[in-house]
Amino acid sequence: MSLIDLQTVSKTYQMGDVEVRALREVSFAVEARDFVAVMGASGSGKSTLMNIIGCLDRPSSGSYHLDGQEVSRLDRRELAHVRNRTLGFVFQSFNLLSRTSALENVELPLVYAGTSARERRRRASAALGRVGLGQRMGHHPNQMSGGQQQRVAIARALVAEPRLILADEPTGNLDSQTSIEIMALFQELGAAGITVLLVTHEPDIAAYASRVVVMRDGIVKTDTRQTPRGAAADLASGGPPEAHPS
Amino acid sequence: MNPLETLRVALRALLRNKMRSFLTVLGIIIGVGAVIAMVAIGEGAKARVEESFASMGSNLLIVMPGSTNASGARGGFGSMPTLTWDDLRAIRSEVSSVRYAAAQLRSQAQLMSEDQNWSTSVTGTSPEYFLIRNWKVSSGRQLLDSDIETSSKVVLLGQTVVDKLFGPSADAVGQIVRIKNIPFEVIGVLEKKGQSAMGQDYDDGAFVPQSTFQSKIQGGLQKFLSGTIFIGAISTDATARAEEQIGALLRDRHRIGPGMDDDFSVRNLTEMANAQQEGTRTLTTLLASIAAVSLLVGGIGIMNIMLVSVTERTREIGVRMAVGATPFNILMQFLVEALTLATAGGIVGVGIGIFSAGQLASRFGWPMLIRPDIVVISVGFSALVGMVFGLYPAHRASRLDPIDALRYE
Numbered sequence: 143m144s145l146i147d148l149q150t151v152s153k154t155y156q157m158g159d160v161e162v163r164a165l166r167e168v169s170f171a172v173e174a175r176d177f178v179a180v181m182g183a184s185g186s187g188k189s190t191l192m193n194i195i196g197c198l199d200r201p202s203s204g205s206y207h208l209d210g211q212e213v214s215r216l217d218r219r220e221l222a223h224v225r226n227r228t229l230g231f232v233f234q235s236f237n238l239l240s241r242t243s244a245l246e247n248v249e250l251p252l253v254y255a256g257t258s259a260r261e262r263r264r265r266a267s268a269a270l271g272r273v274g275l276g277q278r279m280g281h282h283p284n285q286m287s288g289g290q291q292q293r294v295a296i297a298r299a300l301v302a303e304p305r306l307i308l309a310d311e312p313t314g315n316l317d318s319q320t321s322i323e324i325m326a327l328f329q330e331l332g333a334a335g336i337t338v339l340l341v342t343h344e345p346d347i348a349a350y351a352s353r354v355v356v357m358r359d360g361i362v363k364t365d366t367r368q369t370p371r372g373a374a375a376d377l378a379s380g381g382p383p384e385a386h387p388s
Numbered sequence: 389m390n391p392l393e394t395l396r397v398a399l400r401a402l403l404r405n406k407m408r409s410f411l412t413v414l415g416i417i418i419g420v421g422a423v424i425a426m427v428a429i430g431e432g433a434k435a436r437v438e439e440s441f442a443s444m445g446s447n448l449l450i451v452m453p454g455s456t457n458a459s460g461a462r463g464g465f466g467s468m469p470t471l472t473w474d475d476l477r478a479i480r481s482e483v484s485s486v487r488y489a490a491a492q493l494r495s496q497a498q499l500m501s502e503d504q505n506w507s508t509s510v511t512g513t514s515p516e517y518f519l520i521r522n523w524k525v526s527s528g529r530q531l532l533d534s535d536i537e538t539s540s541k542v543v544l545l546g547q548t549v550v551d552k553l554f555g556p557s558a559d560a561v562g563q564i565v566r567i568k569n570i571p572f573e574v575i576g577v578l579e580k581k582g583q584s585a586m587g588q589d590y591d592d593g594a595f596v597p598q599s600t601f602q603s604k605i606q607g608g609l610q611k612f613l614s615g616t617i618f619i620g621a622i623s624t625d626a627t628a629r630a631e632e633q634i635g636a637l638l639r640d641r642h643r644i645g646p647g648m649d650d651d652f653s654v655r656n657l658t659e660m661a662n663a664q665q666e667g668t669r670t671l672t673t674l675l676a677s678i679a680a681v682s683l684l685v686g687g688i689g690i691m692n693i694m695l696v697s698v699t700e701r702t703r704e705i706g707v708r709m710a711v712g713a714t715p716f717n718i719l720m721q722f723l724v725e726a727l728t729l730a731t732a733g734g735i736v737g738v739g740i741g742i743f744s745a746g747q748l749a750s751r752f753g754w755p756m757l758i759r760p761d762i763v764v765i766s767v768g769f770s771a772l773v774g775m776v777f778g779l780y781p782a783h784r785a786s787r788l789d790p791i792d793a794l795r796y797e
Contacts, residue, residue: 193791196710198709198710198790198791198794199791218714218715219714219715219716222709222712222713222714222715222717223712223714225709225710225711225712226711226712227712231710231711233794237703237706237707237710237794238707239704239707241404250707250708250711251711251712253393254708254711254712254713254714254717255712256390298711302711302712
């Protein structure tokens with residue numbers, strides 16, 4: 143059974159008088175432990191696809207099974223529980239709570255899971271250690287670099303031990319060196335058994351995934367498997383293969 | 389997410405914008421503070437009025453003897469002595485709601501000092517009379533039971549009588565006053581009491597032991613008490629009960645069957661008590677309206693800032709929702725924030741109210757009284773206001789779409 147299983151999912155928005163068909167009967171499945179990059183121009187429907195997979199939005203029609211559970215008809219409260227237990231989010235702009243320490247940012251999903259304060263602290267410190275920020279737990283986001291902030295965000299996505307991490311342009315605000323570091327981290331998580339779904343418009347970044355899905359006009363245009371580049375190897379060899387604009 | 393956690397998050401959010409939080413609740417602080425201060429001063433004033441009422445006798449009852457009925461021409465109350473000294477003793481010992489009972493035998497008489505004279509009312513009574521009327525001596529001593537037992541020729545003078553007989557600043561104690569040409573020794577001067585509502589000067593009078601009064605001033609029957617009986621009930625609330633009990637006792641003692649006219653009457657000062665209650669009610673209504681208006685204004689301020697806060701923190705709301713906050717979690721977060729803000733405002737307001745009442749009271753010498761129930765009600769009402777006015781912003785926050793919220797700039 144696939145971790146993500148979308149069957150003929152459509153999503154239609156009403157923008158004033160105009161009906162926008164963001165997704166047109168997309169069927170799409172992702173197996174557990176896969177590392178998938180979703181590419182596409184803006185307006186291709188990739189963000190809508192991510193929102194539906196991320197249980198932030200519901201499809202207009204079609205079915206969506208996440209980890210065996212039909213989630214396309216759940217209400218807002220139930221979707222919140224699914225996000226809390228099964229998903230982790232990483233955003234382009236980090237979306238950390240300002241004036242809140244790294245540790246407390248990472249604890250946030252556990253707060254809504256009802257975990258005890260002591261257990262939260264223990265697990266959040268472990269997650270920060272895992273992303274290499276064990277020494278910066280008390281720092282606030284404005285005291286950290288972009289790469290560090292994104293690591294905190296990844297720790298937050300990991301802390302509740304989700305099945306799936308959804309990353310929306312996670313390297314969009316980072317320089318290329320830091321981007322590779324972040325990709326190395328995602329590859330590590332993939333190796334540890336977490337499924338990663340990544341949205342990017344940069345081919346360099348998509349190269350680190352083992353499957354690349356290209357969206358266009360609300361449908362899946364191409365879906366290819368590839369041998370991923372080793373981000374750790376790139377870091378060891380002293381940098382990215384080529385500089386790319388960010 | 390447990391309530392304590394929610395409270396902690398709310399406190400952090402509020403402390404992050406200390407100045408704004410403070411300004412937001414200023415309306416509630418001032419409103420509650422003003423109400424607490426006014427109620428404290430108002431209650432103090434009320435207590436003082438009540439006290440002075442008590443001194444005049446808000447728990448005072450007067451038993452008057454009955455009327456004559458001579459061939460159909462009925463005299464007024466007091467036209468015939470029907471009360472006996474035994475009645476007085478019975479009231480004193482048998483009626484539980486009566487604290488004091490004293491006879492008041494009254495007569496108009498000419499008083500003479502060495503070089504002046506003055507006509508005033510002379511009252512024969514016992515020491516309890518002064519307890520009922522809460523009347524102390526400003527110099528000398530009170531009447532004693534021994535004065536009555538020995539029928540001493542001693543007199544207590546009101547301040548007006550002293551002024552007329554001896555001059556305004558004279559010390560009358562120890563002087564001799566002649567009443568009906570019989571010399572009485574002045575043992576004390578009573579405190580100034582002023583005028584009654586009807587313009588009667590309380591200080592224009594002389595008081596002698598009731599036994600002396602009967603033997604020297606106005607000879608009367610031994611058995612009957614040719615005057616009235618003053619009763620001090622145990623409390624203002626007990627006057628009605630005392631009135632009933634005394635009535636029943638006297639009807640029994642005088643063998644008055646059902647349907648027959650009483651040969652006495654018991655009077656109280658309900659009119660005064662009613663007027664006093666009316667005043668209190670008006671004051672309470674006034675204060676309640678001020679409180680309601682100020683809390684309304686404060687509540688609108690809270691709603692305004694909470695709406696701003698929700699807009700400002702749209703992204704935070706989006707993040708919280710993305711990591712698993714349910715709409716209810718978000719609703720509670722903002723509701724608890726508004727509630728905490730308003731309750732804190734209420735508590736600070738109470739503190740400021742008590743402080744300013746204390747300052748006013750000590751500066752102007754006003755009495756003050758902090759009523760705990762008013763404090764609790766004020767804080768409770770502030771909390772309610774926070775809740776009511778926080779509900780709409782909190783609801784708006786909880787209805788946000790996480791996608792839009794995350795994208796909000």
